[in-house]
Structure formats: structure tokens, C-alpha cells
Amino acid sequence: METLANNYSHIKGWGIDADPKNDPTYPMRNRAGEDTKSYDWQRPTQQPIDIEVHHSTERPNVSAVFGTSVPPSGLSGMLRRYAFKHPENQYGRWLPMLLADRINVVEGIIEDFKTGKVPNIIAEKGMKADWQHNRSGVMKKAAVAAFLVAAVVAWNMGKKSRD
Amino acid sequence: MLAMNYRGPLRVRIDEKPMPKIEHPQDAIVRVTRSCICGSDLHLYNGSMPDTRVGMTFGHEFTGIVEEVGSEVTKIKVGDHVLVPFNIACGQCVFCKQELYGNCHESNPQATAVGGIFGYSHTAGGYNGGQAEYARVPYANVGPTVIPEGMDPDDAVLLTDVVPTGYQAAEMGGIQKGDTVVVFGAGPVGIMAARCAWLFGAGRVIIIDEVEYRLEFAKNYAQCEAYNFREMDDVVQFVKETTDWLGADVCIDAVGAEAAGNAMQTITGRKLFLQAGSATALHWAINAVKKGGIVSIVGIYGPTDNLVPIGNVVNKGITIRANQASVKRLLPRLIEHVQNGILNPKGLITHRVPLEDISDAYRIFSEKLDNCIKPVLIPPSARI
Numbered sequence: 440m441e442t443l444a445n446n447y448s449h450i451k452g453w454g455i456d457a458d459p460k461n462d463p464t465y466p467m468r469n470r471a472g473e474d475t476k477s478y479d480w481q482r483p484t485q486q487p488i489d490i491e492v493h494h495s496t497e498r499p500n501v502s503a504v505f506g507t508s509v510p511p512s513g514l515s516g517m518l519r520r521y522a523f524k525h526p527e528n529q530y531g532r533w534l535p536m537l538l539a540d541r542i543n544v545v546e547g548i549i550e551d552f553k554t555g556k557v558p559n560i561i562a563e564k565g566m567k568a569d570w571q572h573n574r575s576g577v578m579k580k581a582a583v584a585a586f587l588v589a590a591v592v593a594w595n596m597g598k599k600s601r602d
Numbered sequence: 603m604l605a606m607n608y609r610g611p612l613r614v615r616i617d618e619k620p621m622p623k624i625e626h627p628q629d630a631i632v633r634v635t636r637s638c639i640c641g642s643d644l645h646l647y648n649g650s651m652p653d654t655r656v657g658m659t660f661g662h663e664f665t666g667i668v669e670e671v672g673s674e675v676t677k678i679k680v681g682d683h684v685l686v687p688f689n690i691a692c693g694q695c696v697f698c699k700q701e702l703y704g705n706c707h708e709s710n711p712q713a714t715a716v717g718g719i720f721g722y723s724h725t726a727g728g729y730n731g732g733q734a735e736y737a738r739v740p741y742a743n744v745g746p747t748v749i750p751e752g753m754d755p756d757d758a759v760l761l762t763d764v765v766p767t768g769y770q771a772a773e774m775g776g777i778q779k780g781d782t783v784v785v786f787g788a789g790p791v792g793i794m795a796a797r798c799a800w801l802f803g804a805g806r807v808i809i810i811d812e813v814e815y816r817l818e819f820a821k822n823y824a825q826c827e828a829y830n831f832r833e834m835d836d837v838v839q840f841v842k843e844t845t846d847w848l849g850a851d852v853c854i855d856a857v858g859a860e861a862a863g864n865a866m867q868t869i870t871g872r873k874l875f876l877q878a879g880s881a882t883a884l885h886w887a888i889n890a891v892k893k894g895g896i897v898s899i900v901g902i903y904g905p906t907d908n909l910v911p912i913g914n915v916v917n918k919g920i921t922i923r924a925n926q927a928s929v930k931r932l933l934p935r936l937i938e939h940v941q942n943g944i945l946n947p948k949g950l951i952t953h954r955v956p957l958e959d960i961s962d963a964y965r966i967f968s969e970k971l972d973n974c975i976k977p978v979l980i981p982p983s984a985r986i
Contacts, residue, residue, distance in 0.1 A: 450800045452801050455939075456798075457802050457803035461776045483692050486626040492711055493724075494712065495711065495714050498711070503709075504626050505727060505728060506724070506727045506729030527905065533652045544656060548609075558609065563609055563961050572966065
């Protein structure tokens with residue numbers, strides 16, 4: 440091993456954390472005995488549940504703390520409530536959630552307009568950075584988009600004249 | 603306060619939002635001094651993580667100065683400059699007692715499969731994150747760690763996720779002296795995993811990606827071999843050939859759901875969401891590791907299913923190890939490594955961006971523009 444270490448003397452810290460006991464059959468878990476058996480640990484103080492918080496059907500309760508960032512609301516909220524009726528291992532839990540996420544985007548735009556804010560989607564997408572660092576890429580995308588629009592318009596005009 | 607505001611896939615902006623408040627006796631409020639955009643934030647940014655709600659603030663890698671503490675907080679005090687591990691952990695549940703701080707059972711009501719994570723959708727607890735001027739930090743007696751005197755805040759902020767995740771990726775690999783380790787993904791975590799593989803005595807470290815500037819960076823930073831899979835006929839074939847036709851002793855998936863390199867995986871995983879992200883890197887890892895080898899997964903996938911060659915796992919007798927990094931468990935050793943100059947986390951930072959320019963920062967990072975490896979966001983109060 441000395442020879443092996445010499446081969447790597449140019450790499451700072453080589454082998455400093457080597458652990459021969461850490462082979463695939465050596466468990467990472469540091470079992471603590473009795474406390475691994477059940478749901479009987481001393482729970483932290485419960486955070487007051489004063490907003491709508493869902494909990495997974497695969498646990499009996501709300502965890503002692505939880506995030507309060509965006510409680511469910513609107514149509515997306517209804518879908519989320521439906522999704523939380525399903526266990527985590529079922530598609531019923533996750534597919535409605537993805538749909539809710541997409542609906543939530545539309546709700547977000549409506550909410551922006553309702554509060555007098557016009558969303559600047561170009562700025563939100565960081566297009567300024569794209570233009571600054573990837574100008575040719577942006578122009579290529581713009582050219583492709585322009586070509587597709589022109590093709591659709593030409594096809595429509597041709598269709599009208601044929602009719 | 604100013605805070606990042608998610609508006610939908612590929613759309614984020616900075617907005618005025620209400621200040622966070624103490625909601626639990628073990629909470630603290632910190633004034634953020636640094637926060638990063640992580641590769642795993644891109645799963646949220648791209649809209650691939652279920653239950654990512656419009657209006658949420660992302661950010662699970664941050665440092666800050668304690669502004670206020672709840673009545674049960676004893677381990678940190680107002681004025682302390684702390685680094686905040688990305689895991690929210692109670693320290694009391696059966697999993698925390700086993701030092702599985704990434705698997706706490708008292709921090710996420712919404713899903714049992716993942717513990718609470720700052721700013722990482724409601725699937726990970728619904729917490730706002732640190733890409734803001736202020737953040738609420740639950741269980742302040744457990745996670746937040748006072749930044750040692752003299753430590754650069756840029757080093758400290760990378761100890762909240764990137765360094766421990768890269769280190770744990772290597773640790774879970776069970777690397778033995780002289781082993782060949784292949785890391786898939788030359789993002790910040792992959793580069794750190796490659797660097798840390800040497801600490802465990804690897805004999806050869808190879809990193810594989812498609813982005814040339816990142817490979818070049820990895821080669822210098824982690825002193826490893828770096829290869830572009832776009833220049834290969836077949837990645838697995840390449841690994842087999844370069845390892846005397848046996849495969850690598852250890853393969854690390856440091857990519858997760860956004861992987862490129864396989865059209866079928868990309869279409870079904872990233873475009874159609876028929877699986878929980880593209881499992882290309884994991885697929886390669888399983889096929890490129892030698893029989894009886896170890897696959898270590900730190901790349902993040904969504905909660906549904908992925909297409910991977912599980913038959914090969916059985917037939918090759920592979921051990922798979924995976925987890926969210928247990929940051930608190932690893933911090934003492936990693937702080938030591940940083941202080942002794944063994945690890946240089948801030949060397950990964952290529953972009954220091956004002957918090958107000960967050961939309962551009964996300965674009966630069968996600969599109970890999972301007973040779974970006976790791977962007978750090980700096981709020982106005984930390985720029986004075």
C-alpha cells in the first residue's frame with residue numbers, strides 16, 4: 440500500500456478517509472438498538488396547524504414541523520386534495536399532482552393580472568442572459584420559429600385560394 | 603423582503619414577499635448572506651417535480667446571520683453566522699438518531715419517501731427556501747451550524763449540499779484503495795464526487811459528461827480523467843474497454859432526472875413525464891459497473907417510476923447505495939478538510955450574481971451558458 444500511496448502523492452489528501460470496513464455488506468446505518476423498533480420517539484412540539492396541510496396516507500399524522508409556503512387553492516388545490524387521498528406508491532397520487540402544477544401556472548398568470556401585474560415572461564425566462572451569452576442560439580431558435588409561422592401562414596393562404 | 607418567485611416551468615422572478623416568521627418554538631429566522639442554485643433546483647425549474655406550486659421560493663443551499671430565534675432554540679443565537687444544511691431534521695426521530703438526517707420523519711407531512719428540504723416543492727415539505735433575503739429555519743438546534751472563524755462564506759455555502767453530497771457519493775461507493783471509480787455527470791456534485799473519490803483511496807477516477815468546458819474544469823479541479831460521451835460509440839463499451847473488460851469497481855450517478863444521452867429516456871422521462879425523469883446515467887452506471895460492484899446514486903429522480911435494467915442488477919450482483927446526503931453527520935469531517943486545505947469548495951464557483959438577477963442566473967445555469975459551473979446568489983444586504 441505504501442507504493443500505491445506514493446503513486447498518488449500529487450493528490451492532496453489521497454486515501455485520507457479510506458475505510459476498509461466500508462464494503463458493500465457493511466451497513467451505513469448506525470443502529471441504535473431499541474429505538475429502531477417503533478414510532479415511539481419523543482416527538483418535537485407540534486407546529487400549530489392553522490393552514491390547510493395535507494399529509495401522506497402513508498403516515499398517521501402531520502409531521503411536527505411543516506412548510507407554509509403556498510397552501511392549496513383554486514382548481515389546482517382541488518386536484519391536490521384529490522391526489523393526497525392516494526398512497527405515495529400509486530399513480531393516482533402523482534399524475535393529478537402534475538396536472539395541478541400545470542393548471543397552477545395558468546392560475547398564477549390570472550393572479551398576476553388580478554393584482555395589476557403583467558408578467559414579463561421574457562424576463563422571467565432569463566432571455567437577456569440567453570441573448571448575452573448565446574446570441575447565435577437565440578437567433579437560430581427565432582429563425583426556426585419564424586420559418587414555422589411562415590409555413591403555417593402560407594399553407595393557410597394556399598388552402599383558402601384552393602377553396 | 604426580496605425573494606425568488608416560481609411562476610411555472612422555466613419562469614422565475616424576484617418579487618417582494620412577506621417576511622418569514624417564527625412558526626414553531628425551534629425555528630430561527632436568518633438573514634441570507636449567500637445562496638446557491640443547485641442542479642437539483644433545475645428539476646423544479648423545469649416543472650418535473652410534482653407539487654411544485656406557483657409562488658414558492660426555491661433554494662436549499664444557503665448561509666445566513668441569525669436574526670431571531672424561537673423559545674426552544676439553545677444551540678445558536680442572534681448574530682451567529684450559520685450554514686444551513688439542506689435537510690430539515692428534528693434530531694429526535696428514529697432516523698435522525700441513526701444519523702440519517704436526510705430521512706427525518708418529523709419534517710415532511712406530504713411524503714414519507716423524502717425528508718423535509720428547504721425550497722424543494724411540497725413533495726419535500728412545502729418550505730420556502732433561501733433564494734431570498736430572509737428564510738425560516740426549522741429545528742434550529744439541529745441543522746444550522748456556526749461557520750468557523752476564518753472560513754470564507756463561499757466555502758461555507760457549498761458545505762450545505764454540494765460538498766457533503768459529493769463526499770457521500772464517494773463514501774457510499776465503498777471505495778477501496780486502488781479501485782476504479784466512474785462518475786457520470788460533471789456538474790458541481792459530480793466534480794466534487796470525483797475529487798472525494800481520491801480521499802477514499804481510488805486508484806483511477808473517470809468522469810463522463812457531454813459538456814466540454816465542464817469536462818475540462820473537472821479534469822483540472824478533480825485531477826481525474828474526463829471523457830465526452832458524445833465522442834464515444836457507446837459509453838458502457840468504453841468503460842468496459844478501459845477497465846480491462848471487467849467494468850468499474852464503483853459507478854456514481856451524479857446526474858439524476860435531467861440526463862441526456864438516450865433519446866428514449868429523454869422523451870419518456872423529460873418530455874412526456876412517463877417516468878420520473880430520464881434515467882440514462884443510472885442505466886449506464888448499472889451496465890458499466892463490474893460484477894459485484896457498487897452503484898452509488900446521488901442524482902435526484904421524481905417520486906414515480908424509472909426504466910432501469912434491474913435484471914442486470916440481479917445478474918451482476920450489484921449493490922446499490924443511495925440517499926440524500928446526511929449533511930449534519932458529515933460536516934465535522936468536511937469542515938476539517940476545508941480548513942486543512944484538502945478540499946477547496948469555492949473553487950467550484952464561477953458566477954456571483956445579485957439576487958435580483960435570479961431569472962438570468964437560472965437561465966445561465968440551466969442552459970450551461972458562459973462556462974457556468976456553480977452560481978451563487980448574493981442578496982443586497984450581503985453586498986454592502
